[in-house]
Amino acid sequence: xxxxxxxxxxxxxxxxxxxxxxxxxxxxxxxxxxxxxxxxxxxxxxxxxxxxxxxxxxxxxxxxxxxxxxxxxxxxxxxxxxxxxxxxxxxxxxxxxxxxxxxxxxxxxxxxxxxxxxxxxxxxxxxxxxxxxxxxxxxxxxxxxxxxxxxxxxxxxxxxxxxxxxxxxxxxxxxxxxxxxxxxxxxxxxxxxxxxxxxxxxxxxxxxxxxxxxxxxxxxxxxxxxxxxxxxxxxxxxxxxxxxxxxxxxxxxxxxxxxxxxxxxxxxxxxx
Numbered sequence: 050x051x052x053x054x055x056x057x058x059x060x061x062x063x064x065x066x067x068x069x070x071x072x073x074x075x076x077x078x079x080x081x082x083x084x085x086x087x088x089x090x091x092x093x094x095x096x097x098x099x100x101x102x103x104x105x106x107x108x109x110x111x112x113x114x115x116x117x118x119x120x121x122x123x124x125x126x127x128x129x130x131x132x133x134x135x136x137x138x139x140x141x142x143x144x145x146x147x148x149x150x151x152x153x154x155x156x157x158x159x160x161x162x163x164x165x166x167x168x169x170x171x172x173x174x175x176x177x178x179x180x181x182x183x184x185x186x187x188x189x190x191x192x193x194x195x196x197x198x199x200x201x202x203x204x205x206x207x208x209x210x211x212x213x214x215x216x217x218x219x220x221x222x223x224x225x226x227x228x229x230x231x232x233x234x235x236x237x238x239x240x241x242x243x244x245x246x247x248x249x250x251x252x253x254x255x256x257x258x259x260x261x262x263x264x265x266x267x268x269x270x271x272x273x274x275x276x277x278x279x280x281x282x283x284x285x286x287x288x289x290x291x292x293x294x295x296x297x298x299x300x301x302x303x304x305x306x307x308x309x310x311x312x313x314x315x316x317x318x319x320x321x
Contacts, residue, residue, distance in 0.1 A: 063279035080321035086254035091270030154250035
């Protein structure tokens with residue numbers, strides 16, 4: 050087999066996977082919680098962005114020219130009303146009908162960095178302690194060591210404590226900048242303490258995007274629009290198949306043998 054023959058075979062599978070991709074997008078749209086993220090990509094040397102939208106049972110990728118709200122809306126519609134667990138990228142804030150959970154992992158990492166850079170400031174360690182207390186309360190709640198009411202009480206206490214800390218970030222510019230960011234995200238920091246099924250970090254999307262980062266480092270991206278399309282179609286199919294314990298070789302065989310494009314049973318929506 051030649052390299053060109055292998056590429057054409059992969060592209061043929063990608064084209065057969067289009068209905069499956071649309072079914073996965075439907076599953077994402079119907080999910081009560083979606084975790085998005087994005088990373089840089091390349092098309093024939095030109096800058097692009099790869100998006101990922103992950104749930105416990107479905108992952109959808111998309112590669113676009115931009116990194117704005119309009120690009121994200123191509124998968125997750127503007128009127129999405131579930132919960133979005135995301136980092137601080139401004140495009141995600143435009144989902145004004147959704148509930149939001151700001152990723153505590155990113156915030157805790159920023160606390161570590163600020164504490165290292167400014168060891169004599171008490172602001173970042175105070176914020177870190179409050180966020181970690183929220184995660185500890187979540188773990189106790191999930192273990193049924195505290196009741197729903199107890200979790201709500203702790204959430205109120207943490208909100209009050211953080212409000213007091215944000216009033217006094219100190220004179221350092223880095224701390225004041227972090228305080229402004231926390232103030233913007235204030236309403237979305239402890240959403241995970243209102244629903245046991247919510248994530249507190251965007252780890253699902255971070256893990257889903259790691260293979261793409263490795264591919265980008267090795268080959269630099271894709272050379273053509275068809276390559277771009279094949280990349281995100283098959284990435285979505287393969288990642289979701291792993292999540293749902295679907296037999297990948299059997300699924301690809303089914304797609305290729307079908308006289309018309311179909312959605313294999315294990316990849317239909319739902320589950321989300």
